[in-house]
Amino acid sequence: MTNAQEQLFNPGDYFTYVLDQEIRNAGMPGGYCGFALQLAETPDLSDLQKRLDLLVERFPQASATIQSRGKRFAWVATGNPIPLELHQCQAGADEADESQRLLLDIFNRPESRPLTVHWIAGADGGTLLLIWLHPLLDARGCKILLDFLSSERPESFKESSSLIEAKLAQWSFWKKLQLFFKAKRHNTAANSLDSCLPTQIEQGPQRLHLKVQRFDADQSQRIAKLAQQTTGLTGRTLYYLGCFMRAMEWGGPPAAKDGYCIPYAFNLRRQNAPTPVFGNHIGCLFARATREQVRDRTGLFAHLLSEHKQVVRDELDLAYLPLMWLGQWLSPDKYAKVLRKQHSGGELSSLWFSDIGDLSWSKQGFLGVPVTNISLMCWMTLPPGLALLACQVDGKLVFSYSYLSPAIDEAWLDAVIARMNVELLDSP
Numbered sequence: 452m453t454n455a456q457e458q459l460f461n462p463g464d465y466f467t468y469v470l471d472q473e474i475r476n477a478g479m480p481g482g483y484c485g486f487a488l489q490l491a492e493t494p495d496l497s498d499l500q501k502r503l504d505l506l507v508e509r510f511p512q513a514s515a516t517i518q519s520r521g522k523r524f525a526w527v528a529t530g531n532p533i534p535l536e537l538h539q540c541q542a543g544a545d546e547a548d549e550s551q552r553l554l555l556d557i558f559n560r561p562e563s564r565p566l567t568v569h570w571i572a573g574a575d576g577g578t579l580l581l582i583w584l585h586p587l588l589d590a591r592g593c594k595i596l597l598d599f600l601s602s603e604r605p606e607s608f609k610e611s612s613s614l615i616e617a618k619l620a621q622w623s624f625w626k627k628l629q630l631f632f633k634a635k636r637h638n639t640a641a642n643s644l645d646s647c648l649p650t651q652i653e654q655g656p657q658r659l660h661l662k663v664q665r666f667d668a669d670q671s672q673r674i675a676k677l678a679q680q681t682t683g684l685t686g687r688t689l690y691y692l693g694c695f696m697r698a699m700e701w702g703g704p705p706a707a708k709d710g711y712c713i714p715y716a717f718n719l720r721r722q723n724a725p726t727p728v729f730g731n732h733i734g735c736l737f738a739r740a741t742r743e744q745v746r747d748r749t750g751l752f753a754h755l756l757s758e759h760k761q762v763v764r765d766e767l768d769l770a771y772l773p774l775m776w777l778g779q780w781l782s783p784d785k786y787a788k789v790l791r792k793q794h795s796g797g798e799l800s801s802l803w804f805s806d807i808g809d810l811s812w813s814k815q816g817f818l819g820v821p822v823t824n825i826s827l828m829c830w831m832t833l834p835p836g837l838a839l840l841a842c843q844v845d846g847k848l849v850f851s852y853s854y855l856s857p858a859i860d861e862a863w864l865d866a867v868i869a870r871m872n873v874e875l876l877d878s879p
Contacts, residue, residue, distance in 0.1 A: 456528040458512055459520065460586065461613035462775035463731030467585040468517070468524060469790060472783045473832050479657060479855075480561050482585040485828035486593050487554055490576040494818035496535060502600045503533045503568060510610060512587070512729045513566050522780055526565075526587075536569045546573045551661070554580055558828055559658055579817065585829070589731045590807045590840075591718050596728055601818045614719040614732040615772055627773045634770035641737045642793040646712040646801045647704035649837045649867075650858045657833060657855040663826050664850040664868060671848040674875050681752045688715060688806040689755045691841055692738040693748075694874035695867075699801070700745045702867040705860070706834075710741040711801045717768055734771050736762060748874075791832065803831045803838035813845045827851040833858055 460468060471482030506513050511528035518527045538557070540549040553571050557580060565587045571578040583593060599608045619627065666674065678690035696711045719732040739758070744751050762768050778786050793799050812822040827840035828851065836855035843849070850871075854864060 456511060458515075458526045458729075460524045460526070460779070461730050461732075462615050462772070462779055463589070463613070463733050464586045465524065465779045465786075466733075466735075466775055466790070467589075467731055469778075469783045469786045470832065471584065471586060473787050473791065474830050477654070477657075477833055479659075479830055479833075480559070481830065483558070483562065483582055483830050484585050484590065484593070485554075485558055485580060485582045485826075486590075486597065487581075487826040487828070488579045488597070488812075488817055488822050489550075489824035489826075490579060490817060491821040491823050492576045493570075493572065494579075494820045496537075496570060499568075499570075499600065499818060500535045502605070503535060505605060506596075506599065507531070507533055509605070509608070510728055515565060517565075517586070522782075531564075533564075533566060533568060536567065538569060538571045540571065540573050540577075550578050554578060554826070555659065555661060558582060576820070576823070586731065588729050589716070589718065589733050590805060590827075591720050592728060592730070592732070594807070594810055595724075597817065599728060601812075601815075608728055610729065611727040613730055614727075615734075615775065618719065618769065619772055619776055630766060630770040631773040631777075633765060633767060634774045637737075637767050637770065638774070639794075641712060641739060642799065644710045644712055644739055644741065645708035645793060645795055645797050646799060646835075647699065647708050647710065647742070648706035648798060648801060648834045649699065649704060649864075650834055650855075650860075651706050652836070652858040653834055655858070657836070657858055659828070659830060660854055660856045660859075660861075661826065661828055662852040662854070662864065662868060664852070664872065665824065666848040666850075668847055670876060671843065671846060674848055677875070682756050686756055686759065688841075689738065689752070689759055691806060691839075691875075692804060693740075693752050693755050695802070695804075695839060695871055696738075696740055696745045696751065697748060697874050698867045698871035700742060701870045702863060704801075705863065707742075708797070710739065711745060712799055713738045713802060713804050714800050715804045715806065734768060734775070736768060736771075798834045800835055802835045803829065805829075805838075805840050807840065807842040809843045809846075811845055825849055828853050831855070837864075 475481045512526045514531040514533055515526035515528045517524055538553050540546055550571050565584040567582045569580040599605055678687045682689040692713050714735050714737050716733045738755055744754050791799055825844050829838050831838045833855055836858040838853040840851045
């Protein structure tokens with residue numbers, strides 16, 4: 452088969468595939484993620500379908516299946532089209548509630564395809580929902596895919612090789628070995644802190660629910676200013692993480708242990724880079740703090756910033772790439788233990804987190820239609836059963852909390868979110 456018909460997983464793809472298998476083993480649909488764009492008007496749906504057809508033609512991986520290749524896995528093209536699935540809000544129902552209900556019904560259903568696209572029609576506009584399997588692409592890749600669907604120049608979007616593999620190819624054997632041991636030591640340190648968890652439930656049927664917190668322009672500017680004052684120009688993600696640690700500590704973690712460990716992704720793509728469309732191009736870092744450190748706001752942010760500076764100084768943001776490369780040769784169940792479990796046997800991460808960054812459709816909208824709001828979703832393992840996905844749309848901050856029910860107590864989460872807003876908006 453040609454490269455267009457078959458594509459081996461890159462190390463980031465396999466990293467997310469292993470977590471997909473963990474989610475499926477717990478009886479949930481798998482490692483799916485979602486972007487939901489709320490549009491002010493109905494776009495030209497026939498043009499959107501034509502662009503989906505072009506997507507499969509240009510990028511066959513979009514409708515491929517996963518098949519094993521020895522110890523590796525690959526996307527194998529099927530040539531199947533991606534139909535635009537149409538849904539209609541019930542007349543007379545509250546449109547916001549009805550749209551959310553339909554969105555979650557779709558997201559909770561069992562799925563076998565790597566990418567599905569849905570239009571949830573309202574009285575005027577509606578919601579465009581993209582659901583993709585995380586091994587297919589990362590969240591920044593989904594933004595690029597949305598840009599492809601609405602671009603006047605789709606020919607400018609080209610596939611390219613894995614950015615992780617390109618980075619690994621730049622290094623000598625000894626450089627890779629040096630980074631490997633750095634990452635191993637750092638990972639051992641991360642495993643030494645037993646993580647507080649947002650639930651004591653570790654099994655049983657679950658349904659994914661969603662709470663979205665949107666901040667207006669003034670609130671978003673205030674949060675950005677406080678983040679800059681607290682964690683510096685590049686520390687916005689650390690500000691979010693620290694505020695959530697404090698909110699969770701204030702609410703009382705249901706499984707109270709030594710502290711908090713929150714993995715967060717960093718992306719190898721250049722900002723606004725149009726390629727590659729598919730594949731994961733991410734690494735993983737950790738924000739860690741003891742419960743005592745979390746209770747001291749000033750000390751917590753100084754600690755998180757110090758840890759981050761060490762990460763950059765010691766190249767720990769790149770050191771995990773050799774580990775991810777080696778992880779490709781482990782079976783999913785063995786690799787899962789490395790990714791999820793601490794030395795004590797407990798869960799490594801207090802929650803899942805991703806800061807997708809700035810998204811904008813302000814100039815032309817999506818297919819010429821203004822984007823009025825956005826929601827983000829992802830399935831996650833249980834525990835922790837909770838994910839916080841952050842982004843900014845045209846300068847307005849949006850937090851999407853995906854959580855598993857009944858594992859996560861809704862009243863507890865509501866209290867934590869309320870405290871999170873206080874932590875974000877109030878200076879010490």
